[in-house]
Amino acid sequence: MNSKRTIVIKIGGSTLGSNDTTLHDIVSLQNSGDEIVVVHGGGPSISAWMKRQGLLPRFIKGLRVTDSASLEIAVAVLAGLINKQLVSTIASLGGRAIGLSGVDGNMLQGQINNPDLGFVGEVTNVDPKPVLDILQAGYIPVIAPVAIAETSETDSFLLNLNGDIAAGHLAWALKADELIFLTDVSGVLDSSRRPIPRLTAREARGLINAGVADGGMIPKLESCLVAIKRVPRARILDGRHPGTLIKALNNDTLGTQIIETY
Numbered sequence: 001m002n003s004k005r006t007i008v009i010k011i012g013g014s015t016l017g018s019n020d021t022t023l024h025d026i027v028s029l030q031n032s033g034d035e036i037v038v039v040h041g042g043g044p045s046i047s048a049w050m051k052r053q054g055l056l057p058r059f060i061k062g063l064r065v066t067d068s069a070s071l072e073i074a075v076a077v078l079a080g081l082i083n084k085q086l087v088s089t090i091a092s093l094g095g096r097a098i099g100l101s102g103v104d105g106n107m108l109q110g111q112i113n114n115p116d117l118g119f120v121g122e123v124t125n126v127d128p129k130p131v132l133d134i135l136q137a138g139y140i141p142v143i144a145p146v147a148i149a150e151t152s153e154t155d156s157f158l159l160n161l162n163g164d165i166a167a168g169h170l171a172w173a174l175k176a177d178e179l180i181f182l183t184d185v186s187g188v189l190d191s192s193r194r195p196i197p198r199l200t201a202r203e204a205r206g207l208i209n210a211g212v213a214d215g216g217m218i219p220k221l222e223s224c225l226v227a228i229k230r231v232p233r234a235r236i237l238d239g240r241h242p243g244t245l246i247k248a249l250n251n252d253t254l255g256t257q258i259i260e261t262y
Contacts, residue, residue, distance in 0.1 A: 004033055004034065004035060005034045005035065005177040005178065006034075006035045006037070006135075006174055006175075006176045006177050006178075007029065007034055007035070007036055007037070007176060007177060007178045007179075007180065007249075008037045008039065008167055008170055008171040008174065008176045008178070008179045008180070008227075008231075009022075009026065009036060009037065009038050009039070009167075009180050009182065009245070010038075010039045010040070010041070010163055010164055010167035010179075010180070010181045010182065010223075011038060011039075011040050011041070011086075011182050011239065012040070012041040012042075012043065012163065012182065012183060012184070012239075020239060020240055020241075020242070021242045021243055021244070021245075022182055022239055022244070022245055023086070023089050023090055023093060023095075024093055025243065025244075025245035025246045026038065026090065026095065026140065026245065027090060027093045027094055027095035028246065029245070029246070029249075030095055030096065030140055031094070031095075035135045036140045037131055037135070037140070037141050037143070037170065037171075037174065037176070038086070038097075038140055038141065038142045038143065039143045039145060039163055039166050039167040039170060040078075040082060040083070040086055040142065040143070040144065040145075040163060041078075041145065041162075041163035041164075042074075042077050042078050042082040042144075042163075043064065043216075045077050045081070045082055046064070046070075046073060046074050046077050046078070049073045049076075049077055050070060050073055053069070053073065055069060055070060055073075057070075059215075060114075060116060060117060061214075061215075061218055062162075062214070062215045062216045062217070062218045062219050063117055063120055063162055063219065064117075064120065064160065064162075065116070065117050065118055065120070066117065066118040066119045066120050066160040067118045067119070068118075068119065070118070070119075070160075071118070071119045071158065071159075071160055074146075074160045075101075075146050075158055075160070078101070078144040078145060078146055078160075079101040079103075079144040079146050082144070083099040083100075083101070083142060083144045084099055086099065086142050087099040087142050090140060090142070095140060096138055096139045096140065097139055097140040097141075097142050098134050098139045098140070098141060098142065099142045099143075099144070100130065100134075100141065100142070100143060100144070101143065101144040101145075101146040102143060102144070102145060102146050102147045102148070102161060102166060103146050103147065103148045103158065104130060105127065105129065105130035106127055106148060107126065107127050107128070107130050107131065107143075108123060108125075108126060108145075108146075108147040108148070108161065108166060108169070108170075109123070109124050109125040109126075109127075109147060109148055109149070109150060110122055110123050110124055110147040110148070110149055110159045110161060111124050111149055111159075112149065112159070119157070119158070119159055119160055120159065120160050120161070120162070121147045121149060121159030121160065121161050122165075123147065123161065123165060123166065123169040126169050126170060126172070126173035127173075128170065128173040128174050131143070131170065131174060132174070143166070143170070145160070145161035145162065145163040145165070145166035145167075146158055146159070146160065146161060147159045147161050147166075162219045164181060164216075164219040164220045164222075164223045165219050165222070165223050165226075167179065167181070167223055167227075168222070168223025168224060168225075168226040168227045168234075169223070169226060169227075171227040171230075171231050171234070172226055172227050172229065172230050172231065175230050175231070176227070176231050177231070177232060177233075178231065178232070178233050178234070178235070178249075179223075179224065179227045179228075179231050179233070179234040179235070180234075180235050180237060180245070180248065181220050181223075181224075181234075181235070181236045181237065182237055182238075182239025182244065182245065183216070183220065183236060183237070183238065183239060184238065184239070184240055185217075185238060186238045186255070187236050187237065187238065187255040187256035188204075188207065188213060188217060188221065188236055188256040189212075189217075190207075190212065191210075191212050195255075195256065196256050197253060197256060197257065198256065198257045198258075198259065199221075199256060199257070199258050199259070200258075200259060200260070200261050201225055201228060201258070201259070201260050201261065202261075204221045204224065204225060204258055205225065207221065208221055208222070217236075220236055221236075221258070224236070224258040225258070228258060228259060228260050229260070233257060233258075233259065234257070234258045234259075235248065235254075235255050235256065235257050235258070236255050236256045236258070237254055237255035237256075238255065
């Protein structure tokens with residue numbers, strides 16, 4: 001494998017199962033010389049903590065509706081519990097990682113575009129310098145998708161970001177060599193629920209508009225469309241099987257590849 005590739009990897013709470021080797025693969029890639037940036041989600045854990053507090057999770061087009069109470073839980077679970085668990089596991093596997101959120105260093109800034117979603121942000125600005133500094137120091141940045149919303153020079157508040165959206169914008173800002181989404185399906189599925197090996201930007205938009213892509217696949221595809229303006233390749237893979245990440249980086253046929261055009 002070529003050294004010094006910059007690879008942004010989005011991992012979700014639904015993919016880190018008993019057979020998953022993603023974190024092992026990430027450490028192996030780091031040891032081989034690749035620069036790895038991890039963006040993580042945590043939807044199942046957030047929903048579980050919400051239910052413990054008597055709150056009912058709600059979603060609109062794959063995005064979590066986040067009121068003030070839900071925001072506190074989301075930030076605590078994402079930037080606290082899950083982030084530190086991932087960093088700890090990477091360390092136990094021999095890797096070197098630093099956990100942070102999009103708030104740190106003003107890395108991710110956002111604004112509310114859809115009030116129906118509550119404190120859910122659309123990314124308006126990305127400063128990749130904190131990520132670049134961590135990579136330069138020899139660590140894997142492990143990033144929780146929380147953003148800062150600046151309303152004035154003296155006032156700000158936190159926003160919950162969809163992890164897929166955060167990954168796409170970070171990959172774009174870093175001009176990464178590859179963006180990979182690890183999920184719990186075999187890739188993007190057509191109307192007959194068969195995996196699609198390759199999509200152009202136009203075809204991906206068509207699947208969204210036609211309702212073929214729905215739920216959590218919508219923000220993944222939308223993030224790919226953001227990233228591929230600067231990133232040569234974006235892919236959506238089934239992360240539940242051993243060795244998926246390493247295999248995918250040596251095999252163009254796994255999952256669904258999204259490209260700008262043929």
